[in-house]
Amino acid sequence: MAESGSPGGTEGQTRVRREGIPLGRIGGVPIVLAYSWFVIAAFTVVAFGPVLHNEYPLLGTSAYVVAFAYAVLLLISVLVHELAHALTAKIYGWPSQKIVLNLWGGHTQFESFTASPGRSVVVALAGPAANFVLAGGAWLVLGTNSLGGVADILTNIFMWANFLIGVFNVLPGLPLDGGRLVESIVWKATGSQAKGTVAAGWGGRIIVLAIAYWFLLRPFLAGESPNFSLLMITVLVGGFLWMGASASIQQGTLRGRLPLVSAAALATPAAGLPATGTVRDALLLGADGTKAVVVCGPDGRPQGVVDPGALASVPAAAAEATPVTAIAFPLAAGAFVPEWSKGQELIKFLSQLEGRHYAVVDHNGAVTGLLTQEAVMAAITGKRQRNDRYPQGQNR
Template sequence: MTEPSAPRPKQQPEERPFSLRGGIPLGRIGGIPVVLAYSWFAIAAFTVIAYGPVLAHNDPRLGATAYLVAFAYSVLLLISVLVHELAHALTARLYHWPTQKIVLNLWGGHTQFEEFTASPGRSVLVAMAGPAANLILAAGGWLLVSGGQLEGVADTLANIFVWANLLIGIFNVLPGLPLDGGRLVESAVWKATGSHEKGTIAAGWAGRIIVIALAVWFVVLPLLSGNRPDTSLMLITLLVGSFLWMGASASIQQARYRSRLHLVDAAALAEPAVGLPDTASVLDVLRHSPRGVPAVVLYGPDQRPSAVVDEAAAADVPAALAAATPATAVSYPLAAGAYVKEADRGAELLAYLAQLEGSDYAVVNDGGTVTGLLRQLTVLNALTGKQPPSAAGSQAAGSQAGGEGRDQD
C-alpha cells in the first residue's frame, strides 16, 4: 500500500512470542513459532478414554499403565502432525513464503502463512511436502519394527507410530480441500482456467464430495447391510466429516471473496467528504455540508484526519450557538492511521483496514486532501456481494465529482 503525503503509521501486528492467548507456545523451530492450542487436550483425552481400555484388554499386564501408553500415543500423533506442518513451512521457505506460525489443535494442525505470491506448481509442492514427511516417518518406523528388537510397550508404540503416519500421509492426499490433496485439484483447475479462484472452488466441492463418500462408506452402507456401525468409528467419522465440510466450505467462501477483491477500491466505495481543520466551528461544518452531504472529516495541525462530524449532532446545535460551538464537540474520533489513499485497493487495502480499530476511514488524494469517507460496512458489502456493482459505480462517480475542486481550508 502506498503512503499518503502525510506519513501514516504502519500498523504492524504486535509480537507476543509467549502469549497464552489461544494456546501454549512451544517455542520456535527454524525460527517458526509453534503453538499448542488448548483444543488439542480434547483429542488427547478422547485418545486416552477410547484406546486405554483397548490396550488394557490386549495386554492385561499393563493395568492402569495402559492409559499412560494411550496418552503417549496421542503425543506421538502430535509429533507426527508437527513434522507434517514443518514440512509445509520449510518447503514454503524455499520459495520465500513467510510462515507466521504453526498451530497444533483438535483437528491436527495447520500452518499459517503470511502474504505471498503462489503458482500452481509451487502450491502443489508445498502441499505434498506434508504427506511425504509422514510417509517417510512411517517407513522409518517400519524399519525399526521389522528389526524385531523392540518389545512390550515400545513395540506397541512403534507400531502405532507407523500406522498413524501411514494413515495421516494417505488421508491427506485425498483430492479435496482442506486436505493437502485438494491442492492438486486446485492447481489443475487453476492451470487449465487461469483462475486461482475457480481452482479453489472446485477443490472445495471435491472436499465436500469426500465427506459424503466417508459418511456413505462408514455409516450408510453398514446400516443398509443390517450391521450396526461401531460407535467410536461413527463418532470419528462425524468429527472428521464436520472438520472437512467446514474447511471445504471456508475455502469456497474465501475463493468467492478473492474473486471480488477488484471491487474493494477506496475511491470507488468512498462517499463524498470534505476536510476541515479541527479548529472549525459547527457553522463552518453546516456551510460546507448542508443537510450532512458531503461528510465532514476533521484534521489536526499535522494534516492527518482525526475525526468525523456527526451530521445529526451538528444539525441539532441551535443556529445562535453554531458559530461558537467547535466542530470537535459534535464529532467522533477516527482510529490512529485510519485513512487511506484513493489509489488503495484489493488485498493490501483489506489487510491494512483489518489492523485498524473503528469502522470509518478517511480517503485522501495524492496531495493529502480529504476526498471521501470509507465505511467498513460498505467494504464488507462489496466483498460479500451484498452491494450490487451498480451501487459501487454510482458511489465512484459521486466520489470523483465531489472531489473535484475541493481543497482543505
C-alpha cells in the same frame, strides 16, 4: 494457511502459555502442545486400551500404557508432518510463526507471504510425503523380524498410523493438504486463487459426505450396528473437516471480492472545507453537487465531517455566522486514505483506524470523497449497505 504477525516479549509468551505448553523450537520454529491434545490422548487410551488388552492378554494393564504410547507416536507423526510443511516453506522464504499440536492433529501458522500455485502444492504435499517416508521406514524395520513384544506392536501401529495420515491428507479437499492441489490447479487455470480456494472447499465438503456414507450410512443400510469408537471418530473428524471446508469457501469468496474494495470506487463524492468556514460555505458546496463535506484543519488534514441533519437544521439567517465546526462530528486521528488504495492493502489499513468514516484524498492531499465502514463491508460481503451513504451524528 497464513496468519500475519507473531507474538513477542512477555505478551507473546503469555499468549503461548494460554494456548498450550511450549516444547521448544525445531529449525527455528516454535512448537506448542495445546491442552486439547490431552483430550485425544485420553480418548486413545480409553478406546484402544481394551482392544490391545484383548488381543494381547499377556500385556495385562500395561495395554493402557501401550495405548498411551500410541497417542505419543501419533503426536510425533503429526509433528513430523507439520515440520515438513514449515521447513519446506522456509526454502521459499515463507516464515513460520509456530506449529500447534492439538485435538485435531496439528497445524502450522505462517506469517505473511506471497504464494504461487506450484510452491503452494510443494509445501502442502511435503507433510504427507514425510508420513509416507516414516511408514516406509517402519515397514523396513518390521521386515527385519528383529523386534518382538511391545516394540513390534508399537512399530506396526506407527507404520499404519503414518500411512493412513499420509493417505487421508492427500484427499482432494480443504482443509486437507490435498485440497491445496485442487486449489492450485484451479488457480493456475483461472488465474484466481480465490476460485481455487472455493473449489477446494467444496471438495472438502464432498469428502465429508463420502466419509459419512461409507462409515455411517452404508453400515446402517446393511443392518449393521456401528462401532461406538468408530462412530465418534467419524463424527469428530467429519465435523472438523466440514467446518474447515466451510471456512475455506467463505475465505475464498471474500478474497474474490477484494478487487471490488477500492477507496475511489466506494467513496461518496466529497469536498474539503477549512475549519474556519461557515455553514453558508458548506451549503454552497452542497449546491454545487457535493454530497459530503469534510472539515479540514489548519494543516489541511481532514478532521471532521459535516452532519447533513445538523446542516439542514441551521436557519438561513444564521448560516453566515455559524462556524462549520459546530455542525460537524470529528474523524478519528489519521482517518484519511489515498484514493488509489484498494484490496487487502486498504482493508489492512482501515482495520488499524478507529471510527466508521474515512476521508479520501488525492495525490495533492485534497479531499475527493468520504468512505464509510458500511460501504467497505458491503463490498467485501456482497450485502447491500444502508441507503444513507454515511450515517448522521457522531462518529462512533
